[in-house]
Amino acid sequence: MSCEEPTTSPTPENNITVVSSDGKEFLLDLKLTEQSETLARLISNFEYDRTDVKKDPVPLGNITSAQMQKIIEWLQHHRYYPKWEQNDIHYSTSFTFETWVEEYLNIPNNEMFELLNAANYLNIPRLFSTICRIMASRITGKSAEQIRTVLNIKTDVKNDVYTGIPIQEDSSSSEDGMSEISLSPSPPPI
């Protein structure tokens, strides 16, 4: 996607300050905050886009400074992209990303999880959707055991130590966690 970048220098009037959970302050251009629905709504509600309104720092208690830096990098890159629409989600399996995005999201799984949570909190649909698609592609082609390792899923089926075959469970075992609860009261002690 090609985007022309007009050369406008940000003035103090069109900035807001956000504070990460570890107390670090970031100066954000209002143009960048348009990509985050959470920040855009906040700015609109407090009328921070007006020059005569005093702008208090916005605390972002769920986002660390490292995550915030990463997010600002994303917002800067997509500064002049067209606004994200819900119709932009394509579920086709053949999908490619631009090289910058691939490099940007070439991070370990745990960092990806934190970034996804931050993108979800700030409601940045383009970033959010891209992370989801990349995580889906990281699972593709893996066996159940490999998926358990990547996604830290604990199996709830007991396997035989020697054969690896799941042990046949008793039919009264808790399929949905309900059968362990007895509906009839226990007999009173004699």
Add this chain to the structure above:
Amino acid sequence: MTSSFSFFRLLFWIISVFFQTIKSLLIPNIPLPPPHFPLLHVPYLPLGRIIDFMEPDALVSLSFCSRKTHSVIKTHRRAPFDGRLCVSGYDNNLSFRTLQNRNCVLNVNSSSAFITSEEREEMEYVRMNRLHVGVYRSNGNLVLRWHGDPMGGLKETTDYVTNLFNIDVSEICVFKDAIKMIEWVNRRQKTPLKKVVYTNCVIPSEK
């Protein structure tokens, strides 16, 4: 004064080296576990989106991981599938077919079919409709190793996949026992079949 200071510095250095050595001997260099992406801790909306972006065979693999992942797929999957679900009695598989391509979900192999030592090693026993079956990947495709008649395996697999994705079979590809297969599909669902393909070729070994 200077000599005593340098002596203490030397003594401090010797003590620190001594403790470093003891520490390295006591604590072995255990490699750290790989970083995880805890999928089941992801909030509702992104979790649904990740599941929507996953391919059908990856979803089946994920459903084998635990009962919780199975139920998460059932409840969160919303996106439409690309193509119609086709059950092929000819090459024993389930796939999503469009006019252009075929996206295989699961193949069913009989227990007598050839399997490489690597595939045998990789094979994992998973739970499917209260049965335990061996599953492995061959040439990128998910393969189920079925003990008994492969047609029985195909029917079990169809029940599992249609239940997981909450969809009905739209298309069947029949080779022999065509009427039985059409009757079976019509019995198990209310939605009528959209297409039946009759394959009139004979496998050389069965001539």
